[in-house]
Each structure stands twice: as structure tokens, then as C-alpha cells.
Amino acid sequence: MSNSSDVAELDPTAWTREPANEPLEINDAALRAVREMIKSGQRTQLVELLKRWDPVDVMQLLTRLRLKQARKLFQWLPANPSIKVIAELRPEFRSILMEESTLEQFRDILAGLDPEDAIEILNEFPDDVADELIARLPDVEDIATRGSYADDTAGRVMARKFVALPETCTAGEAVAQMRAEASRIRKVFTVYVTDADGKLTGTVEVGKLLLAPADAPLSSFMNRDVIAVSTDTDQEEVLRLARKRDMRTVPVVSGEGHLIGRITPKQLTRIASDEANEDMLLMSGVSSEARSDDTVLRIVRGRLPWLLAGLVGASVAATVVGSYEDQLAEAAILAAFIPVTMSMAGNAGLQASAVAVQGIATGALWSGDIFYRLLKELVAALFNGAIAGTILGCLVLVASLIVPLEDPLHLALATSLSLLCVTTLAAMVGATIPIILDKIGIDPAMAIGVFITSSNDVLGVLIFFLMATTFYLG
Template sequence: MSNSSAEPDLDTIVWIREPAQKHLDANDASLRAVRDMIKAGRRQQVVDLLKRWDPVDVMQLLTRLRLKHARKLFQWLPANPSIKVVAELRPEFRSILMEETTLEQFRDILAGLDPEDTTEILNEFPDDVADELIARLPDVEDIATLATYADDTAGRVMARKFVALPEDCSAGEAVSQMREQADRIRKIFTVYVTDANGKLTGTVEVGKLLLAPSETPLREIMNRDVLAVSADTDQEEVLRLARKRDMRTVPVVSGDGHLLGRITPKQLTRIASDEANEDMLLMSGVSAEARADDTVLRIVKGRLPWLLAGLVGASVAATVVGSYEDQLAEAAILAAFIPVTMSMAGNAGLQASAVAVQGIATGALWSGDIFYRLMKEFFAALFNGVIAGIVLGCLVLIASLVVPLEAPLHLALATSLSLVCVTTLAATVGASIPIILDKIGIDPAMAIGVFITSSNDVLGVLIFFLMATTFYLG
């Protein structure tokens, strides 16, 4: 039993960094101590304690407290630790914790962040609140510039702080410039080289710069093979190019080649996480905009279209089954194999489409490699289908020894061949659709959810009855 009247020993209240999606029991005592101090209104003690903690640890504490306690704690924190905590919080937690704080507190917090971080946080607020905050911030021009770029583009997520020097600058002068700007720019991996007009002409890695003689001009040691992206390039394409070229940072240039900013390693990691979460939601038949704290109306709005699309697909499959009503009446045993066929079609299609989407996302699937990949999927699915068909045929024959079945050999042949055809066709469709969607500019992850499942269910049922009519009822 905790005693809220006793003065807690702050040195004994520590936090152990928790792995993702896991809570450590060792932190429970600290959680209770902080909660008791919040209930007792001991603001200064809480502030003194959390100033000693890393912002990530404070963020983890916030997300484990009850919402009303987390809001109060966040209001108690002075601007300096709050700034770092806000930067660590996931968007859904930011919007929940800060919804009752004042505009002045928002301004104090956001004023200490980089413009790109501020812009990202402002995206979580309603438009009227965001506009009011932008008007109060000191870097309003930089924030407004970032806000002009579309969401999920390089211009929206780029950092505007970088080291850019002219070609005739010496290595020694470049090192001095890096030291002068070390406080302004947290981590410098690459120095960008520009011509007299400010256009990007090359890059020099920091390691190479430090090893070069101090009088060496940058033009003699710079890498002229520079891969840059435009500000309107989709962030997923930026990530793909960075992985393909093994780049730690990616420069962003204007249409005429002037350097605008850079995509930092932190931003690349964030893009990878965002894209993975978006693909996961799309593959599950959920809107990419879904959040854990969505209202009932927003949940319905985000999920209902996908559910209705699945309903249409299921209705078409039911219509196909209904059109073979006479065949089912003649041989009711066929109904037992419909779930088997639909399951195999769905699984084969999902497996093939998942591999295709992954290849597209990572850049491993090249245009010249598409036909070869499709042929591999076709023959692999054919081989899997043959094995699955043989297993199913054997099970039918074994079952006929226990349960009386009419023409078991023909039934085994019909079900086995249908499984071979369904598996092969479903995998081919599953591998092809994401590639087609990617070519026409649609996120290929959309193919994995309702679309692939529904289409393969319809094709699977249709093929099954065609085989059954030909080899069992014919």
C-alpha cells in the first residue's frame, strides 16, 4: 500500500527502457510512485524526477498512465522536457494527451522543435487549431514552406538543415564549417557540394573529408554520381531508392537542381515504419488513416467500404454456387469441398501477392525481372497444387473405405484437378495484380486484402464446379 503523505526518495524511482509492445514488471513500482505523486499534487517533485529521465522513458511512462493522469503530467512538465517528449510520442498519443492544453502551451512546446517536426505534429490537429498555432510560431515561413508540399512527399518530411559548401572550398574549411554548425545540426553524415549557382553537384562523406589533406578542394574528393529526389517524390519511392543505393541520407532538390533539404536516417526509419503500418492496414482491409483512438463514426467510415467490397465478392461467389444448384442436389457431397477450394485459393493468392508487394516495396522486383518472377510463381504454385491435389485425392479414397461415396475415384480425380487449377491460377493472379496496380499508380498493398481474397474465392468456386461437372457428374 503506497503512502501518499510520505516524501518519496526520488533516487529510488527509476525507469528501465521497455522493448516495443512489452511492459516490464520492474517498472510497476515507479509507475505507482509517479501516479501517487500526481494524485497528491506534488508537481515540483514530479518535474525534478522526470528531468533526470531520458525523453523516451518519459514517453513510455506517459503511455502507461491513465489518460487523466497523463494529461495532468504533460501539463506539469516545463517546455524543455516536453519538447523532447512530444518528439518521441506516436501521433495518436500526441493528439490524445494534448487535446485539453492551451494554445500558449502548444506554442511554447512547438517553438523548440525543428520546422519539419513541427509540421508533422501540426498535421495531427484540426485545421483551425493548426492555423492558429502557425501564426504564433517564430519559424512560420519555414513551416509554411513545408506545408505547401503534399503529404507523404520528400518535401514534406525533409530536414532543411544541412551543410552545403562550394566546390572550391577546401577540406579543412569544410571541417571548420561542420564544427560551427554542430550545435544547429545534430548529426552530419554527408557534406553537400554546390556550384556557383547553388545547384547540387556532388557529395562528400564525413569520413572521407576528415582523411583528406586540409588544402584539398572539395571538387577533387567529392562523389559526382549523386542521386537526388525532387520535393514532390513520394516518400515510399525515396525509401526504395535509399535502400537500393544504400544511402544514409537522400538530398532533395528543386526542379532546377537547387538543394532544398535532405532526408535524414531518422526520417528514412520513420518512413519505413509508416509505410509498413499503412501496408499492414491495407492488407487487413482497413483504411490507411485508421488510428487506435478513432471515433465510432471514423471507424465505420474507414472500414465499411472494405466490408461492402468483401460482401460484393462473397455475393458473387454465392451466386456462382447457386447457379450449380442442380449439381449440388445431384451430389450433395460436393458441398463439403467448397470450403477446401476457397481456402486453398485464398491462401495461395495471399502468399503470392504478399511476396510481390514486398518485392515492389523493397525495390527487389525489377521491371526486367517481372516475367521471370511470374513464371517462378506459376510453376511453384503448380507444383504445390499437384502435391495438395494428390493428398486430397488420397484422403477422398481413404474416406470412401469408411463412408459410402458414389464413384470415389471420379470424385478424387475431380477434387484433385480442381485443387491443382485453383492453386495455380490464384497464385498467378495474386502475383500479377500488385504489379499491375503499381504500374498504374495504385498502392499494391490494396491487392492483398479484399480484392485478392474475393476474386480468388469466385474463381476457385467456378473452377471447382467446372471440374466436378466434367469429371464427376459428366
Template sequence: MNQSSAALADETLTWTREPAQEPLASNDEALRSIRDLIKAGKRQELVDLLKRWDPVDVMQLLTRLRLKQARKLFKWLPANPSIKVIAELRPEFRSILMEESTLEQFRDILAGVDPEDAVEILNEFPDDVAEELIARLPDVEDIGSRGTYADDTAGRVMARKFVALREDCTAGEAVSQMRAEADRIRKIFTVYVTDADGKLTGTVEVGKLLLAPKDAPLRDFMNRDVIAVSADMDQEEVLRLARKRDMRTVPVISPDGHLVGRITPKQLTRIASDEANEDMLLMSGVSAEARSDDTVFRIVRGRLPWLLAGLVGASVAATVVGSYEDQLAEAAILAAFIPVTMSMAGNAGLQASAVAVQGIATGALWSGDIFFRLFKELIAALFNGAIAGTILGGLVLGASMFIPLEEPVRLAIATSLSLLCVTTLAAMVGATIPIILDKIGIDPAMAIGVFITSSNDVLGVLIFFLMATTFYLG
């Protein structure tokens, strides 16, 4: 028996949980041994070992293996461990591992479980992979109902496993039902209470249920102030509501009030991660569907529109500069301040828009609070612009002592005032545009990046030359 097999036999081959993006040297020996076992084709030894590992550790192992080895190991895993590992993988890793043969493997797995469990499993996959699997299943009537809800809605991500009891059910009966459901539902935080027609009427926290008299009906001590969301509500709105009301789980109801699912803590965390990743991509001028393993065509299709939008903005800014050709010929020193003005405009706009987007995403920016927030942004922008303008004016006057400048005082005044106006206007544009986009149903994160940068570049250059013409060349 080689060293790797001996390690397995002794059950000494272990994995230390790694912090995000920080591989541990202590795992290198386990990594080498597992690579040797994969090369040797020792499937059963590896499966026996990895069954004892936490799915998160298996996921980390897969991401540190070479892609070819990771695919082979993933195919070797039996259904239960592999499904749990898939749940822990980030979308980009899941899409890399999902080959045609693996899709066939999971089709067989899904065909052998009840529809409710199949839907729960499908919720762990990227949408494109889930739809592909649904299309391959022999009977998709129940499972296909997942597709009746639009992407990024509560109905699409909700869990369909929950404990719902009628109002006349006693606390003792409820506890017995929870115990019976323990294997099907791993974590139960809330018991939902319905009327005779199945409509949600209240909730009972598990702790309160355990302390209640066994013969007390649920209607006597349930919480009637129920906060539920419709199945077609956007998942970002669900997240805002959960944060605002400090909700651990969120019930999902149909249009007629029937309980159809719940958003679990794990799903709320995933929604927050998905929305943060989407906003980050949009702010970078990249399509929200972009993945690290995209083909060249998908990369071009996702990025080119944003680059072309930036090109349009830059062209407009260049046109503005070109229209002041005579002023530049008269005072070439003005050209030195164009990058300063454009940079300050872009930075001020991005700062204000980032704060606005964060306030909208977290629900901290209320409709009645908008004008007060904008007023604060205006005052802050005026202070920032005045300070930055004063510093720039001082630098101009200081440089004039060593570099011959024509009319340095007037140049300092022109540049200072232009920086004050540019910073203030850019901040107001950056704070306002995300709010407007949110009101008309467009993701406010789109305001950050190409849109704000391009618009503020144009405004910055225009204001700079207006100030220079008035106070320096006039």
C-alpha cells in the same frame, strides 16, 4: 517527506528500458511513485526527475499511465523535454495526448523558435495536428511552406538542417563550419557541395573530409556521382532508393537543382515504419488513416467500404454456387468441398500477392525481372496444387472405405484437378494484380485482403463446379 518524494530527493527513482509491448515488473515501483506524485500535484519534483530521464523512457512511462494522468504529466513537462517525448511517441499515442490546451501550449512554443526549428518540430507530429498548429501560428509564411508539399513526399518529411559548402571551400574551412553547426545539427554524416548558384554538385563523407589536407578545396576530392531526389518524390520511392544504394542520408533538391533538404537516417526509419503500418492496414481491409482512438464515425467510414466490397465478392460467389443448384441436389457431397476450394484459393492468392508486394516495396522486383518471377510463381503453384490435389484425392479414396460415396474415384479426380487449377490460377492472380496496381500508381498493398480473397473465392467456386460437372457428374 513521503516515500515518493524521498525517492526523488535521493535520485533513486529510475526507469529500466522496456522491450516493445513487454512491461517490466521492475518499473512497477517507479510507476506507483509517479502516480502518487501526480495525485499530490507535485509538479516540480516530477519535472526535475524527468529532465534526467531519456525521452524514450518518459514515453514508455506515459504509455503505462492512465490516460488522465498521462495528459496531466505531459502538460507539466517544459517545452524541451516534451518536444523530445512527442518525437518518440507513436502516432496513436500522440493523437490521444493532443488536447486543445496542449495545442495552445505548443503554439506558444513554436511561435518562440526560429522557422527552421519550428518546421523540424512539426515534422514530428501527425499531419492533422501539424496543420492545426500551423493554422494557429501568427506568422506562417515560412513555416507554412511545409504544406506546399503533398503528403508522403520527400519535401514533407525532409529535414531542412544540413551543411552545404561551395566547391572552392577548403577542407579546413569545412571542418570549422561543421564545428560551428554542431549545436544546430546534432548528427552530420555528409557535407553537401554546391556551385556558386547553390545547385548540388557533390558530396563529401565526414570521414573523408577529416583525412583530407586542410588546404585542399572540396572540388578536388568530393564525390561527383550525386544521387538526389526531388522534393515531390513519394517517400516510399525514396526509401527504395536509399535501400538499393545503401544510402545513409538522401539529399532533396528543387526542380532547378538547388539543395533544399535531406532525409536523415531517423526519417528513413520512420518512413519504413509508416509504410509497413499502412500496408498492414490495407492488407487487413482497413483504411490507411485508421487509428486506435478513432471515433465511431471514423471507424465506420474507414471500414465499411472494405466490408461492402467483401460483401459484393461473397454475393457473387454465392450466386455462382446457386447457379449449380441442380448439381448440388444431384450430388450433395460436392457441398463439402466448397470451403476447401475457397480456402485454398484464398491462401494461395494471399501468399503470392504478399511476396509480390514485398518485392515491390523493397525494390527487389525489377521491371525486367517480372516475367521470370511470374514464370517461377506458375511452376511453384503447379507443384503446390498437384501435391495438395493428390493429398485431397487420397483422402477422398480413404474416406470411401468407411463412408459410402458414389463414384469415389471420379470424385477424387474431380476434386484433385479442381484444387490443382484453383491453386495455380489464384497464385497467378495474386502475383499479377499487385504489379498491375503498382504500374498504374495504386498502392499494391490494396491487392491483398478483400480484393484477392473475393476474386479468388469466385474463381475457386466456378472452377470447382466446372471440374465437378465434367469429371464427376458428366
């Protein structure tokens, strides 16, 4: 918190750190004061004021201003504060603020920085903005190297700042080296150990290093069970590995095994957020590239293919229903159960696929565990379907006491069995499809969207009419 509540009450331009998504009334005075200073063009006074604020508080201020005012204030900020502020903004806010003039400003800033510092800053930007900035820095080879790695890979997000020492280095020398590197590397959790050729051979946690005898060589107490990833490892796989092995940082090595970077805790958190957002969009039938500030054209391009895919599925389901026109004409009551069947099929499929996708994403679903998991899904689906079918059958029998129904016993039997079969089959499809997609290299989250819903709708109505024809109309 940059200022306490007591200070905020005395100074109308003070800011109190706000909890996530929870604006504080105590900051309204500061917000009004800043808006007035922007409106009246008091750039110097406002910049001097915000220099005393923490970048996180400046970020919160920006997100509470109107977009036009936020852009103007951001352009007023000098290089150092603005770089820190941009790192704190969520991707959607960052992309909104990034205009042509601002990109030119950042290009000049990055060109004057040490390549390692510039790369670290670039890692804080959304990928599309980082790519744009890299394209404007063609003469900076080290920075441009970042652009040579594919999107969503370890090479793209890794930090080049780390502490790497030879095996012969003593604990005392390692601590001294860490102190010397303190200004360059703000947070060190792990010291990497390399051989004479610079290849990663071990790691030492900082706590263990501080407790070791000063004259003990790193090779005598380092952890030789080294887990590292290559530059082309997908960032989702990096996150899965870090969670599985409880790693705070993940080393990145070249094809020859040389240590070239690390995935920091901050980057792991960002990867987790990015992957969760991407899965959420895919599960909703929206392109993973969708943003809240997209143009109308981008919105149409991102959503229309999924809507059309859903239209195809719905059309197939309608065709199935139409093919049983004679049965519906003979017993119109069957039409009342079509929404029930489709709803149960969709819900059962979505539930099973959501659990499967979560298991794949977190690494909890192992290859040797797949058969057991599918068996559990089958048994659970049978129980759920039997219970739901029994309830529906009972409701049909109760309804027959109130309204006249032809042959209610067979109608209850047909609807109960159809619900049992639909729920079971939909759950198995929902649990299996994400695993198959993952095996062939397709994001399993795509299965939860239109594909599962549409396929289960078709299967649902088909099974319902087969059961109705067999047990009710037969």
C-alpha cells in the same frame, strides 16, 4: 538508461530504461510514486524530478500511466522537456495526448523558435497534428511552407538543416565549418557540395573528408554521382531509393536543382515504419488512416466500405454456387469440397500477392524481372497445386473405403484437378494484380485485402463446379 538498476533499488523514484514492450517490475515503485504525486497535485516536485530523467524514460512513464493521468502530467511539463518527450512517443500516443489546450501550448512554443528548429520538431509529429499546428502559425512563412507540400512526399518530411559547401572549399575549411555547425546540426553523415549557383553537384562522406589533405578542394575528391529527389517525390519511392543505393541520407532539390533539404536516417526509419503500418492495414481490409484511438464513427467509415466490398464478392460466390443447385442436389457430397476449394484459392492468392507487394515496396521487383518472376510463380503454383490435389484425391479414395461414395475414382479426379487449377490461377492473379495496380499508380497493398480474397473465392467455386460437372457428373 537514465538510472542504473542499483540506483533504482535505492531511490523509489528512479527509472530504469525498459526494453520495447517489456515493462520492468523495478519501475513499479516509481510508477506508484508518480501516480500519487499526480493525484495529490504535487506539480512542482514532480516536474523537478522528471527534469532529471531522459525524455525516452519520461515517454515510457507516460505510456504506463492511465490516459487521464498521462494527459495531466504532459500538461504539467515545461516546454523544453515536453517537446522532447512528444518526439519520442509513437504516433498513436501522440495523437491521444494532443488536446486543444496542448496544441495552443505548442503553438506558442513553435512561434518562439527558429523556423528551422520549428520545422524539425513538426517533422516529428503525426501529419494531422503538424497540419493543425501549421494552420495556427499563418504568419511564419518558412514553417507554413511545409504545409504546401503534399502528404507523404519528400518535401513534407525533409529536414532543412544540412552542411552545404562550395566546390572550391578545402577539406580543412569544411571540417572547421562542420565544427561551427555542430550545435545547430547534431548529426552529420554527408557534406553536400554545390556550385556557384547553389546547385547540388556532389557529396562527401564525413569519414572521407576527415582523411583528405587539409588543403585539398572538395571538388578533387567528392562523389559526383549524385542521387537526389524532388520535393514531390513520394516518400515510399525515397525509401526504395535509399535502400537500393545504400544511402544514409537523401538530398532533396528544387526544380532548378538547388539543394533545399535532406531526408535524415531518422526520417527514413519513420517512413519505413509508416509504410509498413499502412500496408498492414490495407492488407487487412482497413483504411490506411485508421488509428487505435478512432471514434466509433471513424471506425465505421474506415471499415464499412471494405466489408461491403467483401459482401459483394461473397454474394457473387454464393450466386455461382446457387447456379449449380441441380448438381448439388444430384451429388450432395460436392458441397463438402466448396470450403476446401475457397480456402486453397484464398491462401494461394494471398501468398503470391504478399510476395509481389514486398518486392515492389523494397524495389527488388524490377520491370525487366517481371516476366521471370511470374514464370517462377506459375511453375511453383503448378507444383503446389499438383501436390495438394494429389493429397486430396488420395484422401477421397481412402474415405471411400470407410463411407460409401458414388464413383470415388471420378470424384477424386475432379477434386484433384480443381485444386490444381484453382491454386495455379489464384497464385497468378495474386502475383499479377499488385504489379498492375503499381503501374497505374494505386498502392499494390490494396490488392491483398478484399479484392484478392473475393475474386479468388469466385474463381475457385466456379472452377470447382466446372471440373465436377465435367469429370464427376458428366
